Amino acid sequence: MRNKAAILWLLVVLAVGAHQVQFWRSARLDTDVLALLPEDEQAPEVDAATRKLADQAGRELVLLVGAPDWESAQRAADLVTAELSKDASLLKPSALDASSLDAALELYRPYRDRLLTPAQRTWLSRATAEELGGTALMKLYQPAGPRLTDWEADPLGLWPDWWAARASESTARPRDGRLWLSGEGREWVLLAWHSQVSAFALGADGNITTVVDRARAAVTSQVPGGRLVAAGVPLYAEAAASQASDEMSTIGIGSLVAVLLLVWLTFRSVRPIVLVGVSLGIGCAVAMSVTALVFERVHLLTLVFGSSLVGVAEDYGFHYFAARQGKPPSERGPLMRSLLPGMVLALLTSVVAYLALGVAPFPGLRQMALFSATGLVGAFLTVACWFPTLDTGALPETAFARRFATSLSRWPRFASNRAWWGGTAALILFIIGGLWRLQTRDDLRQLQSAPAHLISDQRELGRLLGLPSPAQFFLVGGQDEEQVLAREAALKARLDSLVTDKFLVGYRAVSDWLPSAEQQRADAKLSASAEAQAVAAVAQATGEAPTRARFADDVLTPERLLASPASAAIRQQWLGRLGEKHFSIVMLRGLTDPSMLPRLADTAEGLEGVRWVDKTQEISKLLERYRRLMGGLILLGYVAVLLLLVARFRRQAWRAWLPTVVGTLVTLAVFGWVGEPLQLFSVLGLMLLLGMGVDYGIFMLEHPGEGSAWLAVALAGVSTLLSFGLLGLSATPALRSFGLTMLLGEVTIWLLTPCCRLPPGKDVS
């Protein structure tokens, strides 16, 4: 029977091993913070909008190369281009050049008569025939104005203005075959490259970052006053990957070394080290394989969090060896059977606690939950199926283990005397005071840990280029494309007055490049009548018979525009059809201060189909909603665990339950006293604490008075503490607060559980 299970588990392990080899060869890891967040079921179009904006930027690398004068800026740009083009398999230049503008000119040319700026619309509708004629004549005789068409196709010279308005969406201008801008005391060349690497594997040591750093060094050393500002998702992703790699080795290897050292100290034998190591290895491999099979891409933070599994999954091996020590090898079968009920119960509470993390529909949390739960099951099954078969030799009790086991009797035990009640009262005061001061914070930034220099470069670039904000925008919806464009126009009318007030720098809307069909028809009519008057006046003045050119019969449609490479500028803002409706995004430039947001939110007020989206705020609200939900679930969890414990331990159940409750309260109180705010991830830590904290009580109640159970609890506690303590060092605030929660809670539970043990000589029954 036992051998059958062992063989069956061996087959599973072999399959996992095969999958692991394949997985690591082609690991696709996610580094995007948004991938951790749940889809907002109430507003799928908002998610679609955010994801589209993020996807578009996914591989782009934007660089500004600056120097005090234009000549040296160009020289610096050549240095950067030379560095970046060294490895063509890594980076490729993006087309920001003249060819895309030529394509756009040709696309729009037949529709020139229906593309007017608001100012032109006003002027054309009120100008007299004399004024129109005079203007046309002056422009005709003017020495070489910048014209983009034949005279007949644009007798009033309106088109260059329209293009100038489009160009004002960015501060960069063509100059000497480059894109130039001037600002903050320097002349800059704008360069855009895109990454040729699609996903980020662990261990890839920041290739793009290295190249950019080399380029920066070249600029600063060879061009006086030279400066390179770089931003882009690839840089963030590489920083995240290298940081995750570092943290995984710190947490994973740190806990592994600690666990194995503890095993060596306690058992002084190679066999337990090898077997515990094997159970941990298999646990992690199973976790990784199942997660990779269930989720398409594994997120980096899952792996970082998963590294803390090492310090939790070792429990079962410790328990087995602690009980097995000093007993003859022939007893190991019955011994395992006697340990199983406690182990299964402990496994169950831990797995339930981990899975409860997955109640929140955060894809990232679900990955972490699944990873940890399956890892525990894998480690447990290895212990249960293999240890009795493989652990054949003798395992004498060591002096260290004996000394430690007997220390339990000297550990203080709760008694009804003045000292204990006094201590309890002090603890209650401490807890109440801390809870009173406890604050909460729900902020997207807890998930991010980008290096400061990347963030400051990003800000500088956004400021110089006048880039629109990707996190705050208007979402415009309508029954069809035409309605979306018309509603954009209504919104733009309000935004224009904010621009005139210098409240906003500007905006970027699809309808600037593609006016609604109705607007196009009206503008075509307006320009036709004005230009007819102008042409007639010119004919009269010159004595010739010039004619006005013919334009396209139909309007410019979204299909035509989107099919052309000229639509690159607006493609990311055109969401198209989502469900029943069509959507587009209107982006804002010059959003520098959060205090501007309420006024912008008001701007959408009363406009049908227009919705103000503040993604940062929505995510904060979402985090808050789940913090409350999970907080409620924890309360339920405590009740459920208590019922489970009562079912097995009857009136003694409180001895396993109370230390965890106190541990949770003490953790919250400490957070309150030191001013660490409570957030979703610390609440999730409390959830896990509940699942693992009661384990110690369970083992102590299952095996009362046995030094070996105490030894196992102590060892397990120390290694768990270490794993989560190391997680507390993570640069990702969410993981750090998770680790801190676990660390504080575990220490308290670990200290309190033996105080609540049964009196000597008594057992549960």
Place this chain on the structure above:
Amino acid sequence: MKRALLLGMLLVGSTASAGDVVKDVRARLADVPLLRGDFEQKKTVSGFKKPLVSRGAFLLSREQGVLWDTREPFASTLTLTRKSLSAEQGTGAAAYHLDASKEPGLAAVNEVMFALLSGDVAALSKRFRVEGELVGTAGWKLTLTPTDAGLARVFKSIHLEGDTYVRQVKLDEARGDTSVIQFDKLSQTPPPSDAEARRLAK
């Protein structure tokens, strides 16, 4: 290898001679802070059978800008400074104004206009490939081909002729129109009148 070397020498040789012509032309041109005179412009525009001829007077101030005042066939004034372009019909019926800060292309057009009228070869060679020859003892001709994609969208090529001053400018526009501008009665005096100074200060 030999051929490569020969080719290399040829290249070096040709650039050196182009550079020499530019240097020679610059030596023949007077360096003028202020220039005024009359112009006659013949513009061939598609859609018009006959060339459009206009005549008038101009004033070029290297520091401030260009005044281009047409007298025939109708009166109008054009003021081009580093900051703006404004035009007004003599009758006052029509006027337009462009701001260089809002019309980024305008700055480049202004720079080219200044350089063309004053024969600033150094400035022109930043945006054009300059080829040329010397004519007689005092004259010269230059052909300019845009190297800048933005300018290439407007001009195919520009031909300049002159001696101490630029005497003729011929503009071949990218879309087929051409303009020939002849200058006459060129002089470096008198300085701008009050009215002219006011316009240039705009």
